[in-house]
Structures are given as structure tokens and as C-alpha cells.
Amino acid sequence: MIALVDCNNFFASCERLFRPDLQDVPVLVLSNNDGCVVARSNEVKALGIPMGVPYFKVRDIVEQHHVRCFSSNFALYSDMSQRILGVLQRHSPNLEVYSIDEAFMELSQLPIQDFQGWGDELRREVQTDIGMPVSVGIAPTKTLAKLASSYAKKHNQTCVLDPQHNLKEYEKILSKTPVGHIWGVGWRSTPKFTRVGVRTALQLARTSESWLHSQLGITGNRMLNELNGEVAYPFSDLKEPQKSIMASRSFGHTVKNLHELESAVASFASQAAFRLRGFEQTISSFGAYLRFRTPDGETKGQSAVSHFATPTNNTPELVQAALKLVQQLYDPTYGYKKAGVFGHHLQSANICQVDLFDALPPQLRSKQKLFMQAVDSINNRYGSETIHTAAIDPNTRKWHGKKQRMSPAYTTDWSQLPLVHKAS
DNA sequence: TCTGGGGTCCTAGGACCC
């Protein structure tokens, strides 16, 4: 059996951890740039504010009901995520971290008699130790475990879903789950199903393999198996290396000036390079992306890619490449809204096919590597961009997104520790 | 006026090979 442990309203719950006064009031968290709603407490859900809605569309209702809004505070959320994983690890070493607020646990090695009791005990423990409310769903496949945990969330207790041992309960729960709530059924396919009368998860689980294949391709076959208790997505606690990387931001204000655009993109390229070094990967194809409004009011995107004969994760090299691409794409009549860099074909930094005609001699490459190590350790200690490429102009901050409602980094910055008592 | 930032997998179609 596989358990899915899923934090309830994760970002909103994190904001509450150090603010007991927010316990029973509506709390919502905004995306970067304070653009749209990415997390909602139950009170906010009850107000009918949907997930992903642009903030300005719900501002009235937010003000009317005194909803507390926060900019997203990833320093806090990541740290809380790590702490929760620590608790889960005490129960099972077989952990597959699925996202910042979810993890699968493989249970077949554990001597568990009563799954429901086990799950409820785990929930109590995370609540007591961290203060985070979580839901637990337990089932023979990941798809069913996801389904169980979303059912568990509504009923405030662990949900065990097993067609082999309790068909009645399985049918009851699947028949109450709308087809669009199934893992892998998105807003595009939902209408395809409801149009032909397939409205619930149970109805989907009873369709034929050939029909579901005609609708979703091979994904359909897997979904059907998983819904019927046969594993198509095996549990795996091995972390596969990433295949692509991306660093991008929407701008706080429209940017027209090339210098500013370059500064932003140089910063994204540096970020990407830093992350690549973190997981010991290099990249051979690297691109830049710009999103803009044309003089006739149309919003469009454009991108360009360059290639490296010798794969790299060297900041100056990536910054230089990105700048060239931006200069290539730039049009002074456009108003730029967003920019980013991306890379594909990541490969291990330790196994590297060198280019026979590399412009840089190998000694210089290894010197560069040491140099980047030094820069990283300084930035890790004193804050990112303590040392940065000169292409990043600290005076052009216009592109920085809005973050007007950020809570303190309570647990990751000495200067922002929560204040318990202020001596007078 | 104001709409995030990461990722994954699958498929179709084009270019190419013999």
C-alpha cells in the first residue's frame, strides 16, 4: 500500500504557524508579483474565491471580508516542508517527495495492522510537532492514494481505499468523486467525459480500455489500471535528475529599456547557473524568453536558443549567451512584461563530453570551476547576489516583482525571528 | 491597469537513413 500525505492549504497554513491570531480568519497567499491567488484557507474557499484567480478580480470581496493576504514566502514554506518530511521519515524511510507539500510513503515493508489508525496517528504527530494540518490517503496505487487524500481532506480523517478488501467503500468514494478531480484529468478532458455522461471517478474506472485510450492515449490506459488498483506509476524514492531548467519572472512594471531587460535576464541566467551547479548538472542548449506587448496592444512571446559545444554551468558563460539572445530579440517599441531563461538536455557535470575544438583549454575550465565554487560559497553565506556579474545593475530594480505583503522569514533568518516579548 | 513559476510526459510531423 502507498500513503499520500498532503498538507492542507499549505502556504496559507504556513502563514498561520507563527500568527495564532490568524487561526480562524480567512487567509490567502498570492503568487509572485502579487498576481493571483495560489493558496486559500478554508474560510477563503467558503467565500467562493477560486484558486488561481487574478487578485484584482477578487479585491472587493477580499476587502469586504477582511481577508488577510500574503505575498508568497518561499523561504518559510521550504523550511516547513523540510521539517514535515523529517517527521514522515521517522515513520518510513521509503519516501517519495512529490512536491513542496506532498509526499508518497511506501507502507508494504511496515508492520501496520490498521491503516486508518496509523494514518490518524501520523496526522496527529505532524500537527503536534510542526503545527501543520495534513490529510492522509492510503491505497494500492498513487492515483487512488491521491483520490483518497482529497476525500480525507473533506472528512477530516484518514481515508483507506482498497478495492480488493473493501469494494463497497471504494465504490462509494469513487462515485462521490467528480471525474475532474482524478489525478491526470484536467480542464481540457473533463468536458470530454461529462459530455458522454462520465461524471464520476467510478464511472471512469468502469469505462473500457479502448475507449479511454481513444480519449487520453497511453495515459488513459495507465489511469484505468491505477483506478482499478493496478500499479502503473510505481513508487520510487530514487530522485531522477531533472531534465530541464527554467528561471523567469514577471516584471513589477513594464520594461522598455534594453539595459534593464539585460539586467533582469543576467540575473535569471545567474540563478539558473547557480541551481545547475547545485545539482551538479551542465547544459548544452540554453535559451531566453521574452513576453511583451506590441504597439498595437497584442501580448506575445518570443524566444531564441543558443548551443554550447562544451556543456557548461559557468555563470559568465551563460550570462553572456543570454545577453546576446536578448539583444537579438529586443525591439524598442515593445513593452516587456516578463522574461526568463531556460535550458534543456541537462547532463551530469562529472561525465562531460569535451569539445575537441573548445576555445578554452581544460586548465582554464577547471579554474573557472574553482572560481564559481568560491562565488557560490560566498553567496550562500552572505546572501545571493553578494557577488554578481556586472551585467546585473542593482540600480535597475524596476523589473522586480511586487511583494508588498511578505511575512518574515521566521525560521531561516536570524534577523527575522518572531518576537515574543519586546523589552521596554 | 492589474493574470506565477516551476516542472513532466506524450504525440504528430518533418527530416533523414538504408
Next chain:
DNA sequence: TCTGGGGTCCTAGGACCC
């Protein structure tokens, strides 16, 4: 006038996830 059959690799775009 007639124009095969079997592959591979790459890319762009779509759909999905959190």
C-alpha cells in the same frame, strides 16, 4: 506513366501537475 517499406531522431505543441 510508373514512385516502398522500414526505421531513427528531433522539435513543437498540447495536456497535465503543484
